[in-house]
Amino acid sequence: RTVEPLEYYRRFLKENCRPDGRELGEFRTTTVNIGKCLCSITTADGSALVKLGNTTVICGVKAELAAPAADSANKGYIVPNVELPSLCAERFRSGPPGEEAQAASQFIADVIENSQMIVKEDLCIASGKLAWVLYCDIICLDYDGNLLDASVFALLAALKNVQLPSVMINEETGLSEVNLKQKNPLVLRKHPVATSFAIFDDTLLIVDPTAEEEDLATGTVTIVTDGEGRLCSVHKPGGSPLTGAKLQDCITRAITRHKEVKKLIDKVIKSITPK
Amino acid sequence: PGDTSVLAGIYGPAEAKVSKELPDRAALEVLLRPKVGLPGVLERSREQLLRQTCEAVVLGALHPRTAVSLVLQVLSDAGSLLSCCLNAACMALLDAGLPLAALFCGVTCALQPDGAILLDPTARQEQEARAVLTFAIASSDRKVLMANTKGSCSVEEMQQCLAAAQRAADTVFQFYRDSVCRRYSK
Numbered sequence: 379r380t381v382e383p384l385e386y387y388r389r390f391l392k393e394n395c396r397p398d399g400r401e402l403g404e405f406r407t408t409t410v411n412i413g414k415c416l417c418s419i420t421t422a423d424g425s426a427l428v429k430l431g432n433t434t435v436i437c438g439v440k441a442e443l444a445a446p447a448a449d450s451a452n453k454g455y456i457v458p459n460v461e462l463p464s465l466c467a468e469r470f471r472s473g474p475p476g477e478e479a480q481a482a483s484q485f486i487a488d489v490i491e492n493s494q495m496i497v498k499e500d501l502c503i504a505s506g507k508l509a510w511v512l513y514c515d516i517i518c519l520d521y522d523g524n525l526l527d528a529s530v531f532a533l534l535a536a537l538k539n540v541q542l543p544s545v546m547i548n549e550e551t552g553l554s555e556v557n558l559k560q561k562n563p564l565v566l567r568k569h570p571v572a573t574s575f576a577i578f579d580d581t582l583l584i585v586d587p588t589a590e591e592e593d594l595a596t597g598t599v600t601i602v603t604d605g606e607g608r609l610c611s612v613h614k615p616g617g618s619p620l621t622g623a624k625l626q627d628c629i630t631r632a633i634t635r636h637k638e639v640k641k642l643i644d645k646v647i648k649s650i651t652p653k
Numbered sequence: 654p655g656d657t658s659v660l661a662g663i664y665g666p667a668e669a670k671v672s673k674e675l676p677d678r679a680a681l682e683v684l685l686r687p688k689v690g691l692p693g694v695l696e697r698s699r700e701q702l703l704r705q706t707c708e709a710v711v712l713g714a715l716h717p718r719t720a721v722s723l724v725l726q727v728l729s730d731a732g733s734l735l736s737c738c739l740n741a742a743c744m745a746l747l748d749a750g751l752p753l754a755a756l757f758c759g760v761t762c763a764l765q766p767d768g769a770i771l772l773d774p775t776a777r778q779e780q781e782a783r784a785v786l787t788f789a790i791a792s793s794d795r796k797v798l799m800a801n802t803k804g805s806c807s808v809e810e811m812q813q814c815l816a817a818a819q820r821a822a823d824t825v826f827q828f829y830r831d832s833v834c835r836r837y838s839k
Contacts, residue, residue, distance in 0.1 A: 477697050484698035492784075492804050597709065599800075608807050612786070612800045615705040619755075619796030622815050629808050 387594055391578060398588070405586045405635065406431030410531065410646050412539045424540030424564070428532040431588065432522035437532035439514050439540050443554060446502065446509040454501025454509035458486040458516065460529060466521040478525075485613060486516065486529055489602050493570040493610040496537065500565055503545050508554055510542060523588040526600050526613075530572040535643060540564040568604040571639045572611075573632035575599045577618050585631060599625070601632040605640070656731035656775075661741035663749040665721030673720060678713030680720045685738065688727045699735060703742055706789050706799040712752040721751065732776040733761040735787045735801065740825065747833065756792040757799075758825040760818040761785060764806050770814055772821050786814045790822040 390397055400406070411427040422438035446453055460482040490496065501510040514536070516529045541561035545554050576587035576595035587595060597618040602611040609629065614620070666679055673680050683704040685696045707723065723745065725738050739759025746753055763774035763782035771778055779785050784804030791798050797815065806814075 477701055480694045480697035481701040484694045487694075488803060492802070494805070597705070604805060608805045609802065609811055610805045612802045612811065614797065614800040615702045618709060619791045619794065619798050621796050622812060622819075625797060625800075625815070626808075626812065629811075 402584045412535050424536045426532050426535030430528045434520040435528040435532045437516045437536040439536045442511050444511045452502045452505045453498035455511045458514040460516045466518045493568045493604045495568045523592045527572045527574050570602045570604045570610050571636040572602045573635045603632050603636045657737045658728040659737045659741040660726045661745035662724045663745045666716040666719035669720035674718045679716040683723045685725045710754050736761045757789045760821045761787045762814040788818045795819045
């Protein structure tokens with residue numbers, strides 16, 4: 379396994395299964411913890427911890443107030459930031475964010491933008507004066523492949539958990555008054571879910587690759603679907619060529635996965651809502 | 654194409670730093686410099702897309718432990734920037750004489766709000782469009798090497814754009830052939 383990893387893998391792929399016992403189209407066990415009681419971040423406005431097999435990703439959302447930009451006076455901001463600290467895998471060194479972290483941050487920003495998950499106008503409190511800024515920090519605690527799926531999932535779960543305090547602008551003083559007692563949940567229009575595939579030898583597609591599988595793969599594809607069967611993003615950074623039909627297979631599998639994930643999130647949210 | 658222009662320069666295969674060299678293939682590095690400002694997160698993700706696309710076609714195994722650097726400078730941006738970068742990169746790879754498994758070309762499709770597919774959109778058309786999809790199509794078998802989407806679209810629309818992009822790829826490859834003929838026939 380150490381000397382000839384590719385050959386080792388090929389033997390398993392010929393039998394249509396993988397070394398950890400999964401089928402080619404099977405995902406790893408997904409667990410998600412949302413909220414202040416179960417999850418660690420008590421200072422954040424919304425938080426979620428997602429485990430996809432061994433890959434662990436935690437997302438914290440903090441809401442702050444700021445003045446909107448001059449050219450879009452009725453829009454707030456969402457700022458995602460993905461971090462891959464050196465504790466999650468030996469290949470990431472400490473220092474400025476590497477290419478993978480930056481590309482992942484850009485991907486998450488694109489997904490939020492493309493899926494219109496949060497409409498920026500919703501984040502505006504007083505047009506031209508005050509708006510919410512949501513800082514979403516996504517930190518990987520343990521990297522075992524499939525970072526993008528776990529990050530999107532963690533972001534979704536954390537945002538569902540966010541409660542924004544109501545803010546009023548005092549007419550006389552012009553200052554804002556934050557009412558921490560009265561909180562409103564954030565409105566999420568769409569629920570994007572990412573599904574990643576690894577391509578081997580130009581033919582085989584496997585779902586939810588581990589870190590080892592990702593290293594051996596000749597390419598990767600990530601598809602983000604929202605609830606209504608629409609594609610938010612098809613991300614295929616190079617790698618072996620795919621035919622249109624294979625891409626179609628991936629999309630179909632992604633739509634199925636979306637339903638599974640949605641059920642999981644709804645179940646977890648129901649279990650933490652105070653009765 | 655149009656007013657968008659990107660300058661591409663390739664340096665290599667040259668000696669790689671020990672920290673960067675790979676024992677069995679050439680290490681590819683892509684640097685994308687925007688027209689104004691410092692390279693940011695958007696450039697990084699584009700660099701990653703370009704790098705992995707090039708890695709798929711360049712026969713790196715023929716030049717192990719070397720480094721190939723591809724530097725792209727954006728001269729002007731009037732829409733379809735990513736596919737312009739892809740085309741520039743491919744022509745630079747051709748010009749440098751690096752061994753390639755296939756050629757590739759970048760095609761951008763914009764999906765308008767009324768459902769019409771527009772190839773090679775200008776910046777204005779991109780902004781008005783519902784979704785903008787960029788594909789890198791390989792010359793050997795018209796398969797998809799790279800895909801990047803912005804905005805949401807339905808599955809059928811994506812397939813339609815893909816088919817349109819594959820057809821358009823033929824025109825671009827013809828342009829490659831003409832340019833190479835012109836260059837070497839002097």
